Amino acid sequence: MLVFLFTLIVVGAGVGVFAHYNPGMMDITVHSYHLSGVPVWMPVAIAAAAPLLMFFIYATYASIRIRMLRTANARRTSSLSTRTASSTTR
Secondary structure: OHHHHHHHHHHHHHHHHHHHHOOOEEEEEEOOEEEEEEEOHHHHHHHHHHHHHHHHHHHHHHHHHHHHHHHHHHHHHHHHHHHHHHHHOO
């Protein structure tokens, strides 16, 4: 998660510098949609946010998966230790 935070700070600074040196508005036409008066930095910010969002989703999934595996491993080791203790007393 620290890597995500560092990447977020770097991308935020990059978009801020881009917005500072490229003030103004532009018109965007996509298929049949027309957006007028869009700040120049907004498409850059959206393009930067898309991979960051994917990375954040992946990091969250990996964190949840690691916690689930640790819990399952703790249950397995505790059940194995009770089995071996009961089998040695016979």
